[in-house]
Amino acid sequence: MxxxxxxxxxxxxxxxxxxxxxxxxFARSILSEEQIYYSTEGARAAGFEDVPxxxxxxxxxxxxxxxxxxxxxxxxxxxxxxxxxWEYLKxxxxxxxLTVRSRxxxxxxxxxxxxxxxxxxRETRFDNEAGDTAFIARSTVLEMPPRDQGxxxx
Amino acid sequence: xxxxxxxxxxxLAGRVLEEGRVGPLxxxxxxxxxxxxxxxNPIHHDDEFARSxxxxxxxxxxxxxxxxxxxxxxxxxxxHNLRRFSVRYVGQVWPGxxxxxxxxxxxxxxxxxxxxxxxxxKVERIGPDGxxxxxxxxxxxxxxxxx
Numbered sequence: 001m002x003x004x005x006x007x008x009x010x011x012x013x014x015x016x017x018x019x020x021x022x023x024x025x026f027a028r029s030i031l032s033e034e035q036i037y038y039s040t041e042g043a044r045a046a047g048f049e050d051v052p053x054x055x056x057x058x059x060x061x062x063x064x065x066x067x068x069x070x071x072x073x074x075x076x077x078x079x080x081x082x083x084x085x086w087e088y089l090k091x092x093x094x095x096x097x098l099t100v101r102s103r104x105x106x107x108x109x110x111x112x113x114x115x116x117x118x119x120x121x122r123e124t125r126f127d128n129e130a131g132d133t134a135f136i137a138r139s140t141v142l143e144m145p146p147r148d149q150g151x152x153x154x
Numbered sequence: 155x156x157x158x159x160x161x162x163x164x165x166l167a168g169r170v171l172e173e174g175r176v177g178p179l180x181x182x183x184x185x186x187x188x189x190x191x192x193x194x195n196p197i198h199h200d201d202e203f204a205r206s207x208x209x210x211x212x213x214x215x216x217x218x219x220x221x222x223x224x225x226x227x228x229x230x231x232x233x234h235n236l237r238r239f240s241v242r243y244v245g246q247v248w249p250g251x252x253x254x255x256x257x258x259x260x261x262x263x264x265x266x267x268x269x270x271x272x273x274x275x276k277v278e279r280i281g282p283d284g285x286x287x288x289x290x291x292x293x294x295x296x297x298x299x300x301x
Contacts (some may be wrong), residue, residue, distance in 0.1 A: 020162035022190075029183075029190035030221035031176055034228060048233055055224035057237050059217050062192035076195055077207040083242035091234065 002107060002118040002143050006071040010103040016064045016126070020094040023051050026060060038049065043093070050093040055086060058124060058137040061100055070119060071104070074143055082119065082140035090134040098126045105138065113146035162276035165272070169259040174226045177252035178282070179214060184249075187218040219290050223277050226255040227294045235298035237270060245289040252278040253289070271301035 027037035035042030055134055088114045106121035124137045186196050194213055196203040204212045220241040227236060257275040277290040
């Protein structure tokens with residue numbers, strides 16, 4: 001069950017080292033054949049200083065963020081990803097160290113086919129060493145109603 | 155929204171992107187994405203756990219579909235032109251599915267930078283049984299001459 005007192009919670013900021021190996025691994029996992037992700041030469045030919053990160057690379061922050069408190073107390077059996085939105089402000093390339101700041105931006109209830117579900121929005125900002133926000137990710141997770149209290153099958 | 159509908163609406167800029175496809179996807183794709191991204195929710199790799207949650211089998215991470223769609227956009231416009239990307243999950247991706255990516259441009263809203271173009275995007279799955287349905291809708295804002 002979602003703990004609503006988590007609204008507005010700010011997680012402790014932490015550092016994320018942007019590494020070539022992780023960029024290549026992530027790019028392969030999304031079946032990309034773009035050379036910008038695999039070779040510095042390919043990246044430079046496209047105008048990047050080094051290998052850039054793919055658009056949904058923010059996903060890897062879970063590798064770096066090991067001590068996040070479980071403030072939401074979600075039931076994984078009932079949790080679905082709702083969606084995500086990214087805003088790109090500055091390029092991010094291998095070798096950079098980003099500071100990641102994440103907060104619970106919204107918690108609300110919405111009606112689903114199976115009954116009331118809880119919608120949680122987490123906003124995460126990735127700042128570069130110059131102090132500029134390079135990109136922002138806003139992800140939505142849904143906690144569906146418990147099956148045994150549900151009405152018709154969805 | 156279907157492609158046919160977009161052609162009937164004059165407010166839409168209506169540039170249709172050439173379709174892209176990947177798959178069939180397997181459990182190995184899901185596991186590789188779990189490792190790369192770091193999301194080890196067992197619902198994506200443990201069939202027993204997935205069944206206990208009421209699903210017929212494991213299913214792909216929404217973020218995997220989002221990542222595959224992002225590459226469809228990057229292939230067409232170049233990473234350096236991407237300004238905004240968004241996804242909304244509307245259905246699950248199952249082992250054996252082929253994914254079909256499509257998109258079309260829409261008119262810039264008032265107050266938006268006219269040098270940028272907005273696209274509506276869609277990902278459909280085609281199951282091993284031929285069943286086809288939408289699994290993700292999304293959007294991208296791109297800059298540059300090809301936008």
